[in-house]
Amino acid sequence: MSQLKISGGTVYDPKNGVDGVIRDIWIENGRVVAAPTDANQKAHRVLDATGLVVMPGGVDMHCHIAGPKVNTARKMMPETKRLAEKVHRTPLTRSGTMGSVPSTFATGYKYAGMGYTTAFDAAIPPLAARHVHEEFGDTPIIDKGFFVLVGNNHYVLQQIRDNEPEKLKGFIGWLLNAAKGYAAKIVNPGGVEIWKSGGGDAAGLDSPVDHFGVTPRQIVTGVAQAAMDLGLPHPVHIHCNNLGLPGNWQTTLATMQALEGRRAHLTHIQFHSYGGNPDDQSTFCSEVPRLAEYFNTHPNLTTDVGQVLFGETTSMTGDGPLGYFLHQVYGRKWFSSDTEMEAGCGVVPITYKDKSRVHALQWAIGLEWYLLVDDPWRVAMSTDHPNGGSFLAYPEIIALLMDRTRREEVLKRVHPKVKDGCTLVDLKREYTLNEIAIITRAAPARMLGLDRKGHLGIGADADVTIYTPSPDIQRMFELPRYVIHHGELVVEQGDIRKTFEGKLLHVAPSYDESLVGDIQTWFEKYYSIQFANYPVDESYLHEHEVVATRR
Amino acid sequence: MSTAIAPPAIPAATELKVVKDATCTFCGCVCDDMELTVEGNTITKAKNACVLGKAWFLNHHAEERPVATIEGQPATFEQAVERAAQILTNATFPITYGLSDTTCEAQRVAVAISDWIGGTVDTTTSVCHGPSGMAFQGVGEVTCTLGEVKNRADFIIFWGGNPAESHPRHFTKYSLMPKGEFLPNGRKDRTAVLIDVRKTKSARAADIFLQIKPRSDFELAWAMRGIAAGVEIDPDIEKVTGISLDVLKDVVAQMKQAKFGVILFGMGLTMTRGKHINSEAVLALARDMNKYTRFTAKPMRGHGNVTGADNVVTWQTGYPFGVNLNRGYPRFNPGEFTTSDVLARGEADAAMIIASDPMSNFSQPARDHLRSIPSVVLDPKLSDTAKVATVAFTTSVYGINTPGTVYRMDDVPISLRPAFDSPYPSDLEVLKAIEKRVKEILQARS
Ligand code: SF4
Ligand SMILES: [Zn+2]
Numbered sequence: 002m003s004q005l006k007i008s009g010g011t012v013y014d015p016k017n018g019v020d021g022v023i024r025d026i027w028i029e030n031g032r033v034v035a036a037p038t039d040a041n042q043k044a045h046r047v048l049d050a051t052g053l054v055v056m057p058g059g060v061d062m063h064c065h066i067a068g069p070k071v072n073t074a075r076k077m078m079p080e081t082k083r084l085a086e087k088v089h090r091t092p093l094t095r096s097g098t099m100g101s102v103p104s105t106f107a108t109g110y111k112y113a114g115m116g117y118t119t120a121f122d123a124a125i126p127p128l129a130a131r132h133v134h135e136e137f138g139d140t141p142i143i144d145k146g147f148f149v150l151v152g153n154n155h156y157v158l159q160q161i162r163d164n165e166p167e168k169l170k171g172f173i174g175w176l177l178n179a180a181k182g183y184a185a186k187i188v189n190p191g192g193v194e195i196w197k198s199g200g201g202d203a204a205g206l207d208s209p210v211d212h213f214g215v216t217p218r219q220i221v222t223g224v225a226q227a228a229m230d231l232g233l234p235h236p237v238h239i240h241c242n243n244l245g246l247p248g249n250w251q252t253t254l255a256t257m258q259a260l261e262g263r264r265a266h267l268t269h270i271q272f273h274s275y276g277g278n279p280d281d282q283s284t285f286c287s288e289v290p291r292l293a294e295y296f297n298t299h300p301n302l303t304t305d306v307g308q309v310l311f312g313e314t315t316s317m318t319g320d321g322p323l324g325y326f327l328h329q330v331y332g333r334k335w336f337s338s339d340t341e342m343e344a345g346c347g348v349v350p351i352t353y354k355d356k357s358r359v360h361a362l363q364w365a366i367g368l369e370w371y372l373l374v375d376d377p378w379r380v381a382m383s384t385d386h387p388n389g390g391s392f393l394a395y396p397e398i399i400a401l402l403m404d405r406t407r408r409e410e411v412l413k414r415v416h417p418k419v420k421d422g423c424t425l426v427d428l429k430r431e432y433t434l435n436e437i438a439i440i441t442r443a444a445p446a447r448m449l450g451l452d453r454k455g456h457l458g459i460g461a462d463a464d465v466t467i468y469t470p471s472p473d474i475q476r477m478f479e480l481p482r483y484v485i486h487h488g489e490l491v492v493e494q495g496d497i498r499k500t501f502e503g504k505l506l507h508v509a510p511s512y513d514e515s516l517v518g519d520i521q522t523w524f525e526k527y528y529s530i531q532f533a534n535y536p537v538d539e540s541y542l543h544e545h546e547v548v549a550t551r552r
Numbered sequence: 553m554s555t556a557i558a559p560p561a562i563p564a565a566t567e568l569k570v571v572k573d574a575t576c577t578f579c580g581c582v583c584d585d586m587e588l589t590v591e592g593n594t595i596t597k598a599k600n601a602c603v604l605g606k607a608w609f610l611n612h613h614a615e616e617r618p619v620a621t622i623e624g625q626p627a628t629f630e631q632a633v634e635r636a637a638q639i640l641t642n643a644t645f646p647i648t649y650g651l652s653d654t655t656c657e658a659q660r661v662a663v664a665i666s667d668w669i670g671g672t673v674d675t676t677t678s679v680c681h682g683p684s685g686m687a688f689q690g691v692g693e694v695t696c697t698l699g700e701v702k703n704r705a706d707f708i709i710f711w712g713g714n715p716a717e718s719h720p721r722h723f724t725k726y727s728l729m730p731k732g733e734f735l736p737n738g739r740k741d742r743t744a745v746l747i748d749v750r751k752t753k754s755a756r757a758a759d760i761f762l763q764i765k766p767r768s769d770f771e772l773a774w775a776m777r778g779i780a781a782g783v784e785i786d787p788d789i790e791k792v793t794g795i796s797l798d799v800l801k802d803v804v805a806q807m808k809q810a811k812f813g814v815i816l817f818g819m820g821l822t823m824t825r826g827k828h829i830n831s832e833a834v835l836a837l838a839r840d841m842n843k844y845t846r847f848t849a850k851p852m853r854g855h856g857n858v859t860g861a862d863n864v865v866t867w868q869t870g871y872p873f874g875v876n877l878n879r880g881y882p883r884f885n886p887g888e889f890t891t892s893d894v895l896a897r898g899e900a901d902a903a904m905i906i907a908s909d910p911m912s913n914f915s916q917p918a919r920d921h922l923r924s925i926p927s928v929v930l931d932p933k934l935s936d937t938a939k940v941a942t943v944a945f946t947t948s949v950y951g952i953n954t955p956g957t958v959y960r961m962d963d964v965p966i967s968l969r970p971a972f973d974s975p976y977p978s979d980l981e982v983l984k985a986i987e988k989r990v991k992e993i994l995q996a997r998s
Contacts, residue, residue: 067867069963076866077689079884087881092998095667096881098870104882105867128697131957131965135656136867155733198704198734199811200846212734325842334692335839338963339848341699342733348692527733529699529726533573534584534966540955 003045004029005488010050010467013438014057016447016456020435026055028463031488035459048490050467053482056438057455058118058464059395062445063238063268063305064386066108067122067136067147069129070317070346073336074102074387078350081313094141094497101314101350101387109141109503111393113492116466116481119446119454119506120392122147123238123268123385124188124319126344128530130180134541137505142491144454144464146506148238149180150319150344152187152220153194156523158213161223167513170227172520174512177233179536181507183449183548184235185228188319190220192242193345195322202322203242206255217242218259225263231510232550234450236264244269244323247277250288254295262301266448269307269385271367285359287366287423293373303448304374305383308367308398310390311355317388321345342527353390358422361415363389365425371402372428377436381445395441396478402432403474451506451548463488505545557626560619560975567592574969576601577653577856577951578608580961581719581726590971595952602720609952609971617934617946619976627943629977629985636904636928636943637989641997643902643926645878646671649891650908651865652858654930655956655968658979659857659864662906665987667868668994670878672900675861676908677873678890683822684851685862685872686886687831694839696814696848697962698725703732704846707810709745711834712769713818713852714752722852723757727816734811743810745803747772748820760803765794767825772800773833777840779804813838813847819854853961856951860959895921903927906979907947911936928986930979945982948974956980 007026012019027034027044065071081100088097088107097107112120125133125147133147151157151173160169173185191210192203198211206218225237241256243249253273267273274292277284296302316327321337324347328335336348353360367389374380382399386392401408405428412419412426420426432440446455453462467483484492491499524532539545574586576598588609589597598609620632627635640646648666651659652675666673677685701708708727715722723729728744735741746758747769755761764772772793778785779801790796807813815838821830834849841847853859862872869875871884887893891910894900895918902925911919912935922940929941938944948954953974959965 072863072867075870076685076862076872077692079689079871082870083883087879089880090667090670090877092995095664095868096877097868098882100870102870104870107870128964131967132863132959132963135660135864135957135965139660139868197700197846200842328692334690335694336688336692337694337842337848339696339700341697341703527699527703529697529702530964530966531573531584534575538967 005046005048006044007048007050007055007465007467010053010055012055012457013435014457015435015439015443017458026457026465028485028488031463033457033459033461033463048483054434054468054470056466056468057442057457057461058466058484058486059116060442060445060449060451060455061112061117061120061383061392062381062449063123063383064120064392065122065124065317065388066120066386067105067140068125068133069338070348071102072136073338074315074317074348075104077334077336077348078102078315094500101391105136105139106141109143110497113142113484113486113497114495115393115395115479116468116484117143117392118464118484118486119144121145121183121449124148124150124186125180125182126150126340127176127180127182128340128343130182130537131541134181134505134537138502138543140503141500142486142503144504144506146183148184148186149177149182150188151176151185151224152190153344155342155527156520157220157224158194158210158215161215161219162213166223166226168516168519169223170230171513171516173224173227174231174510175517175520177508177510178512181505181537181542183507184233184238185224186238186240187220187224188240189242189244189323190217191215192217193319193321196325197321197339197345205252206242206259221256221259222261222263225260225265229264231512232552233508233510234548234551235448236266238266238268240268240320241273244272244320245326246279247275247282247285248279249273249275250292254292257295257299257302260301264301267302267304269383269388270304270370271307271309271363271389274366274370282359285362285422287362287369289366289369289373290424293370297375303379303381304370305381306367306370307383307385307389308394309353309360309363310384310394310397311353311360311364312390313350313352314390315348315387316351317348319344319346321347323347324349327351341529355415358416358418361419362422364415365419365423368401368408369423369425369428371440372430377439378444378447380440381448382440396475399437399441399478400475403437405429405431450551502543505542506548507545508550509547510550557618557628571969571971574971575951575958575966576605576608577958577968578604579719580853580855580858581721582856582958582960582966583721583725584966588971593972595971604720612949612952615933619946621944623942632943632945633985633989636986637993639902639926639928639942640665640669640671640904640986641990641993645900646902646904647891647894647900648673648904648906649910650676650906651861652676652855653907653950654857654979655950655954655958656857656860656864657956658906658983659861660868661980661983661987663865663868665904665983665990667877668987668990670880672876672878672889672894673865674875674889674891675858675865675873676855677858677862678886679892680819680854680858681822681851682873682886682890683828684831686828687835690832691835691839693835694842694848695850697964698960701727701814702730704734704812705814706735706741707743707807707813709747709813709815710754710758711747711815711817712820712822712824713816714748714754715816715852716752716754716757718818718854719852728757743806762795762799765792768793769821769824769830770826770833773830773837775800776804777833777837780808780840807841807847808844810845813841813845815849816852817849818852822851850962857958859961859963860957863959863963892918901925905937906930909935909937911940930982932976946976947982948976948978950979954978954980
């Protein structure tokens with residue numbers, strides 16, 4: 002295969018300590034390779050990046066882009082599409098629809114067009130894994146994977162109740178293999194099961210779960226330990242209890258403390274950082290400083306933000322009771338679906354209004370997190386797409402982080418009381434390009450345990466995004482000059498130049514196979530499909546890569 | 553695939569095998585616990601299948617038909633693909649229809665072809681649970697997988713359907729009878745209500761049968777919502793619906809007391825007066841009950857993979873059925889872009905019908921128009937629609953001959969385990985060949 006040289010660009014490759022240095026990147030067979038020792042050797046193709054900014058391809062570690070609830074949201078909201086941007090068919094590309102939940106082809110093109118080359122769907126009931134693989138087959142260009150919901154799985158709850166950590170670990174290993182998933186995800190641990198078994202929710206980390214008698218605390222620590230013991234490249238991915246409720250910061254802090262040094266990723270932490278009284282919305286305020294203080298001193302933890310942006314979007318979650326809560330708050334149409342033995346789900350349209358005190362505070366709380374975490378390697382950019390806003394808002398968030406006057410402009414037009422409920426006004430920090438490169442690619446890749454993503458060192462996947470520097474930061478990040486994925490030029494100034502399916506990234510941890518009999522006995526009693534028809538076979542995977550576990 | 557014009561030789565296999573965990577695609581139950589005994593090219597036993605499933609498996613005989621016909625004359629596969637591609641690329645308003653009795657893999661390619669040619673794509677949803685789809689877009693839906701019904705549902709309402717005859721294993725496998733995780737005594741732990749205009753076989757299985765007056769489903773559901781919310785309801789409701797207020801109050805009280813309720817509704821609700829507002833009322837009723845307990849609702853889908861069709865069309869275009877791609881991007885409008893309407897108004901100038909037989913069930917004007925335009929038909933059988941096709945492909949049968957994915961009525965995706973090979977190509981193979989040729993033709997033009 003021919004060599005490609007990206008020549009003369011200003012490179013930001015934080016993992017390799019390269020902070021705005023002019024250098025060439027050599028690419029061969031889809032990987033970054035060393036420059037030839039013979040300085041006169043010519044590449045077969047040269048991409049002139051003189052004056053341009055070169056970064057690794059973006060990595061979205063938490064979004065909702067495929068599977069049953071995403072597709073339900075598409076189905077449920079035709080009204081959001083007519084006026085939205087049209088995605089036209091071209092001789093090379095398929096048509097699609099936008100709105101807050103784009104169709105599959107549009108999702109792939111839009112991520113790639115924005116310079117993101119990898120994305121992970123964050124909440125899949127394993128019973129629906131096959132559906133996700135099918136949608137991934139129609140989500141072009143980007144590499145992708147998904148997290149498997151385990152925090153309300155009945156087998157998991159039983160093993161925790163019975164104090165069987167080996168069986169718990171074996172089951173999660175088996176499940177990730179069966180679904181061809183990437184990581185273990187817990188969503189409102191125990192709370193979803195409470196909702197499913199008669200309504201209600203877990204009040205806090207120590208509320209017992211109906212029928213099982215275990216607590217969210219036990220689920221958090223049990224699964225965190227199992228994920229570590231399995232050597233999964235990404236630790237347990239936690240959506241804490243009490244999402245969205247005023248006063249929930251205490252649950253979040255208690256969750257961090259409960260982990261007692263175990264590795265964990267706390268997702269869309271913005272939604273979990275609220276002070277105030279749950280029964281009185283007017284007391285709603287930020288508790289980011291207190292949480293960030295704990296977070297900063299506990300390096301076992303990483304987070305992504307779940308930034309809120311103003312406008313129309315869709316809340317979609319594996320958190321069934323949360324869906325009901327949002328339906329009650331906003332009175333809009335509501336989808337809920339409970340998956341046997343495994344999970345719940347809620348989908349509700351939502352409009353974040355800048356004149357709403359609560360919404361404007363949510364916006365500010367997200368930014369506080371970016372600005373109050375000392376080490377950018379521990380915070381990843383996310384909107385929890387589409388929950389806080391679309392992934393297409395990342396360039397806007399980058400601009401807000403790099404330019405504090407832009408934040409001040411927004412603060413002038415939002416609800417005036419916001420300043421009293423958070424510390425954003427006092428935060429003068431501005432991100433550098435290097436720090437942006439960390440939170441949008443290097444850090445999420447590292448958190449996911451993807452050794453070949455998020456950097457441009459020798460051996461890295463040749464996923465490269467090349468931007469035209471501009472005083473308009475948002476514009477710069479919205480419209481990369483070139484995007485290269487697996488060594489191929491896929492996007493030029495917003496136009497798709499080449500499409501392919503992209504790779505599935507999944508794990509295949511080894512587990513104690515003698516446990517399968519026990520799993521099967523349980524499965525056959527309660528599921529509505531055959532045990533043999535549960536695992537996803539390789540015919541669904543197309544191009545895929547098993548990411549190694551760590552020992 | 554054969555290139556010869558003569559019917560493909562059916563290999564005389566005598567080998568005997570058993571295929572376990574195979575899936576029946578005959579109805580929306582999509583039972584995946586079939587144990588098929590296969591002798592050569594026949595299935596001689598279908599353990600666990602119901603009467604309908606047995607008929608589906610055991611009466612499957614490969615017919616001696618040409619792989620393809622053009623204007624009724626035998627043709628090679630390649631000739632037929634060429635003609636199909638010409639028809640589709642020369643049309644200005646081609647419509648793709650059917651899709652509910654084929655695999656998701658084939659559905660994906662069918663939508664792709666419709667996209668490349670700027671056509672319209674629609675599924676049989678538009679003539680069965682299309683109203684439920686529209687209701688869903690209005691109010692949402694609170695639902696669950698069938699395993700949840702099995703494990704938790706202690707109060708079950710069947711509304712506008714006769715599952716005993718249309719979905720024969722629904723009672724035993726998913727809803728009424730099974731012992732569940734939290735219902736150890738099975739049927740004894742459940743209360744079942746049937747709401748229908750006729751006393752069907754299903755009535756025997758129910759504890760409470762509400763025989764309602766035809767065309768009064770909406771009024772009944774609305775009254776139940778009112779009762780649940782504490783609104784005073786006019787006792788005249790009995791004159792409208794045939795059900796007394798006292799009986800209704802009692803049923804609603806029981807719904808509130810249930811731990812986990814479910815309303816399973818059929819086409820008797822969606823295809824009667826009111827259509828999508830009936831579905832909306834029932835979805836809203838189930839939703840409202842979540843103020844008191846957990847309650848869900850679910851349409852009882854008929855065709856084996858109609859749910860897959862809804863999913864595939866949605867993920868590729870953003871809309872579930874009735875999608876027009878003529879402007880280069882998807883637009884959705886039931887009534888405007890749904891096939892029976894498009895044909896009845898004489899709008900389409902070519903059609904591709906996949907695994908469906910509109911000539912046997914569409915209105916006369918729609919059939920007349922379909923007969924008058926060039927069409928491409930994919931069907932294992934010589935259906936009425938295949939008979940009027942310009943190009944007809946004989947295809948293998950999904951689940952019996954070809955692998956692939958189907959979605960059960962509750963969106964659970966299941967892989968098929970075919971019993972024996974067919975000499976005929978699958979829908980997927982035909983559609984892929986057509987897509988390839990369509991793209992070549994379009995490329996040459998641009
Ligand atoms: S209930 Fe339906 S899917 Fe199940 S065996 Fe009978 S016809 Fe087949
Ligand atoms: Zn999320």
